[in-house]
Every structure is written in structure tokens, then in C-alpha cells.
Amino acid sequence: MALETSAQSPAPVRQIANAIAGWVERLGAVWVEGQVAQVSRRPGVGTVFLTLRDSVADVSVPVTCSRQLFDGLNPPLVEGASVVINAKPSYYANRGTLSLYAREIKMVGLGELLARLEQRRQLLAAEGLFAQELKRRLPFLPGKVGLVTAPNSAAERDVLDNARRRWPAVAFEVVHAAMQGTRAAAEVMEAVARLDRDPAVEVIVIARGGGAVEDLLPFSDEGLIRAVARVRTPVVSAIGHEPDSPLLDLVADVRASTPTDAAKLVVPDVHQELSGLGQARLRMRQSVRTRVEHEQHRLDALRERPSLADPRTLIDDRGAELTALLERSRRTLRHALDRATDDIGHQRARARALSPLATLERGYAVLQDADGHVVTTIDSVGAGAAVSVRVADGRIAATVDSTVPDPAPHQEEEPA
Structure with missing residues (x-):
């Protein structure tokens, strides 16, 4: 029943809130379609809190469900999943908020697809395929770059043009493969294996110019992920700029946001390197010049010393010392001889005095x-x-x- 209110006889807030709560309660259980925008699982709490967002309008509503219902979903429910929920609406009059209590949750369409990809990601991560310690560093200047991409694609042109613009002498080994469709994963695996067998190829780039999530499914194929994890050559993933990145980005040694970015990662910029060499030359020259000047100052200081300015000074000084020592030794010897002569005279006199x-x-x-x-x-x-x-x-x-x-x-x- 409609409330009878007027400016002279208004209804209090609590009455309006209670009336809304009553109308919502009479709505009963409903099926609601939307996208999971947020998932909150609080430790020790038996309720899981979700935020369900409309896929078209900017409208969202909080959803609660039991932990048993949430944990029983297979594949697991992740943020961004599109779902259909059977829920009982509730209006909390004290807070003036509307919420849904989910009794059943079904993932459909893209949401189900993302959920399955998330499940696959968790399984592969548990095996250690995405471990950071397995990542290999890219060579500074590879002798040959392997490129896996679609024939005559914009991604191929972006990688080749930007790489050659940065380093004109760079060599490429391009292997074409389907980058979309049912044959894409198998052809990319075959191309990667072929490039990995070539000892001249020092880095492999897998490039595609982005696309919808469905178009990028081959790059989340479990077989392709394991094949890339097995290769000995470093791999760069340049699948595009989608916010939902494929699993290839996680297993690759380096992830590039775009094919252009991949070209910047695999080869250095010749102009920057020449500039760096010029600056390094200037620094080395300055360092050598400073060292030479320092040593020259030391040589000048040594040359200004009296011993080096006139080396004869040392000889004259030593000569004077030698002359003084020689004279002293002569005097000492002369005195010793005089004393010995006197002693002999005295002994002779004594001997003569005692002689017959x-x-x-x-x-x-x-x-x-x-x-x-x-x-x-x-x-x-x-x-x-x-x-x-x-x-x-x-x-x-x-x-x-x-x-x-x-x-x-x-x-x-x-x-x-």
C-alpha cells in the first residue's frame, strides 16, 4: 500500500526505511547477472563479501554468501568474473543499504573463462613455472633475434622497424605462425622449438598486437606455457596491452607491453650507446689528464728537491764527509802509532835496564x-x-x- 503523506503530515525516516524493507522482502529470491568487482574473505568469518557490478551501468550492490558456497565453486570465483546469482534481497533500514544474500552462484561467459584461466594459473604457479629465479637475463646485443608472429602483421612490422631503427645491424630470424584460432598454440610451440634449436638465435620474441580475451586464449594454453618453460633461449612475450594478460607473460623471461616495447628491450639504441661511448671517452680522457697532471706535479716537486736539482751537492757532501773521516782516521792512526812508539821506547828502556x-x-x-x-x-x-x-x-x-x-x-x- 502507498503511504499517505503530506507536507503537513510527513512520515519519519524510520517509517520510510521500514516500508522499503517490507517492499524488498516481498520481492523474494531473484536471479541477478553481473560482474564480480571485489572479493573479501575475512579470516575466521564464515561469510564471504562480494561486490556485484552491472556490466553496462555504473551500479553495484554488495553480496554475501556462505564460505561453503564460495569454496565449493569450481573453478574458483575471481574478480572480473561474470556470474548469475540466485539471491534474496535485503534492505537494512538502520544503514539504508541494499544487499543480496547469494544462495547459488553460476559463472557464465567471459567470467567462467577467466575463472578457468585463474585456476590454470594457480596450478602452474604451484609447479614453479613462474618462479622469478628461473628468469634469464636478455643479452645486451644479440647476434640474431628470433621472432614468432603472424605473417604480414602490424606486430611484425613494429618489431622489425623499431629494432632496426635502434640498431641497424640487428639480424632477425622470423618464423610465421597463426596467432589466433585453434592452430595458434601448436604453431607457436613449433616455431619456438625451431628457433630454440638454432644456436645463432640468442633471444626469442613472441609478438601479437593485442586483442580480446577470447583471441588471446592460445597464449594461455598449458602446452605452450610448458614448451616456453623448457626452452634454453630467453623468451620475450609481447602479446599486447590487454589488462587481462595471458599466462605466457608469466612464464616468459621478460614481458613487453607492446611489440614496439619488445623491440626496445631486445636491442640497444645505437644513438644512446654512441652518446654513452662519447661520454665515457670524455671521462676517461679527463681521468687520464688528471692522472698525468698529478704525476707531473709530483715529478716537478721531485725535480725541485736539492738532491735532484744539483746531484753534485750530494757528492760534494759525501766527499766532505769522506775527507773528514779520512783525516780523522789518519789522526787516530798517528796517535795510535805515537802511543805505540812511546810504549816501545819504554819497554826498550826497561829491557836495557834489565839486560846484562x-x-x-x-x-x-x-x-x-x-x-x-x-x-x-x-x-x-x-x-x-x-x-x-x-x-x-x-x-x-x-x-x-x-x-x-x-x-x-x-x-x-x-x-x-
């Missing part, structure tokens, strides 16, 4: 018999014996006429 010759020089003589024995008593010779007398300057030969003994040595004279 000195005694002989004072008038004494030494008497020896014919055998050379010194005669100390008269009993040693007799009359007629030949003797020799040793005086200070020679010997005198003589014959003994007679011997006269001395009186007794201690005989005292008798008193007169």
Missing part, C-alpha cells in the same frame, strides 16, 4: 871457561886454563896464571 849488557857497560865483565860456562868460583878454573872475558863491546881471550881466593866473608878483624 847494561851491567857490562858499567864496567863489569863475564868470565867463561873454554866450554862457555860462566865461571863463578875459582875452583872452576886452574892455572893455565883458557878463558874468555865478555865485555860490553866484545870478548877477550885470556889464560889463567893463578887464582887467589878471597878472605872469609864474615871474618871479623881482631882488635889491635
Whole structure:
């Protein structure tokens, strides 16, 4: 029933809210189609919160469902999925909000497709095919670039033209393959394997100029993903600029947003490299010039030292020192000789003082018999014996006429 209200008799807010809640309750369960814009799973809560958005108008409504219903979906429900929900509308008067409590959820169309791709992505990621440590670095300047693309496509022209514009000498090995349709995945796999067998190819680019999600399905094919993961050559994925990127972007070593971007990634820009070389040359020249100037300053400082400015100064100084040492040694030797001479004179004087010759020089003589024995008593010779007398300057030969003994040595004279 319609509420009867007027400016003089208005209805309070709570009455209007309750009336809306009653009308919504009478609506009963409905089937609603939309796109899942947001999924919120709170730990420890048995309810999952979704946001369902209209695919045409800018309208969205919150949806709640049980965790059992959400976890039982196969493939899993992901954001962006298009779904059909059987739900009971509810209007919360206290907050003035409308929500749907989902009793059944079915994924349809593109949403179901994205959900299946998400399930495949999770399975391949669990195997480690997308691991970051498996990614290989692209060569700085590949000798040959392998390109897999559709024949006479804009992607082929973009890659070739931009790459040759950046580095004119770059070589390409182009292998054409279907980039859309049922044969696309198999042909791309065959092309990648062929390029990987060529030892001259150092990087492989798989290029396509974008497209709808359905058109890009071959590049999420599980066989192609595994084939790319097995190749030894680095792979660049340049499938386009769709927000929903294919799984090839995850397994490739490098992802390019467009074929043009792929050309920029695989070869350097010759003008930038020449500019970099020029700057490097300038820096090296400056470095060498600075080093030479530094060493020149050191040489100048060394040359200004007295020892190098006039090397004879060192010789003169050492010569003066040598002369002084020589003179000192001569004086020392002379003094030593003088002291030794004095010592010899003193020893000679002592020896002469103790020598028998000195005694002989004072008038004494030494008497020896014919055998050379010194005669100390008269009993040693007799009359007629030949003797020799040793005086200070020679010997005198003589014959003994007679011997006269001395009186007794201690005989005292008798008193007169």
C-alpha cells in the first residue's frame, strides 16, 4: 500500500526505511547477472563479501554468501568474473543499504573463462613455472633475434622497424605462425622449438598486437606455457596491452607491453650507446689528464728537491764527509802509532835496564871457561886454563896464571 503523506503530515525516516524493507522482502529470491568487482574473505568469518557490478551501468550492490558456497565453486570465483546469482534481497533500514544474500552462484561467459584461466594459473604457479629465479637475463646485443608472429602483421612490422631503427645491424630470424584460432598454440610451440634449436638465435620474441580475451586464449594454453618453460633461449612475450594478460607473460623471461616495447628491450639504441661511448671517452680522457697532471706535479716537486736539482751537492757532501773521516782516521792512526812508539821506547828502556849488557857497560865483565860456562868460583878454573872475558863491546881471550881466593866473608878483624 502507498503511504499517505503530506507536507503537513510527513512520515519519519524510520517509517520510510521500514516500508522499503517490507517492499524488498516481498520481492523474494531473484536471479541477478553481473560482474564480480571485489572479493573479501575475512579470516575466521564464515561469510564471504562480494561486490556485484552491472556490466553496462555504473551500479553495484554488495553480496554475501556462505564460505561453503564460495569454496565449493569450481573453478574458483575471481574478480572480473561474470556470474548469475540466485539471491534474496535485503534492505537494512538502520544503514539504508541494499544487499543480496547469494544462495547459488553460476559463472557464465567471459567470467567462467577467466575463472578457468585463474585456476590454470594457480596450478602452474604451484609447479614453479613462474618462479622469478628461473628468469634469464636478455643479452645486451644479440647476434640474431628470433621472432614468432603472424605473417604480414602490424606486430611484425613494429618489431622489425623499431629494432632496426635502434640498431641497424640487428639480424632477425622470423618464423610465421597463426596467432589466433585453434592452430595458434601448436604453431607457436613449433616455431619456438625451431628457433630454440638454432644456436645463432640468442633471444626469442613472441609478438601479437593485442586483442580480446577470447583471441588471446592460445597464449594461455598449458602446452605452450610448458614448451616456453623448457626452452634454453630467453623468451620475450609481447602479446599486447590487454589488462587481462595471458599466462605466457608469466612464464616468459621478460614481458613487453607492446611489440614496439619488445623491440626496445631486445636491442640497444645505437644513438644512446654512441652518446654513452662519447661520454665515457670524455671521462676517461679527463681521468687520464688528471692522472698525468698529478704525476707531473709530483715529478716537478721531485725535480725541485736539492738532491735532484744539483746531484753534485750530494757528492760534494759525501766527499766532505769522506775527507773528514779520512783525516780523522789518519789522526787516530798517528796517535795510535805515537802511543805505540812511546810504549816501545819504554819497554826498550826497561829491557836495557834489565839486560846484562847494561851491567857490562858499567864496567863489569863475564868470565867463561873454554866450554862457555860462566865461571863463578875459582875452583872452576886452574892455572893455565883458557878463558874468555865478555865485555860490553866484545870478548877477550885470556889464560889463567893463578887464582887467589878471597878472605872469609864474615871474618871479623881482631882488635889491635
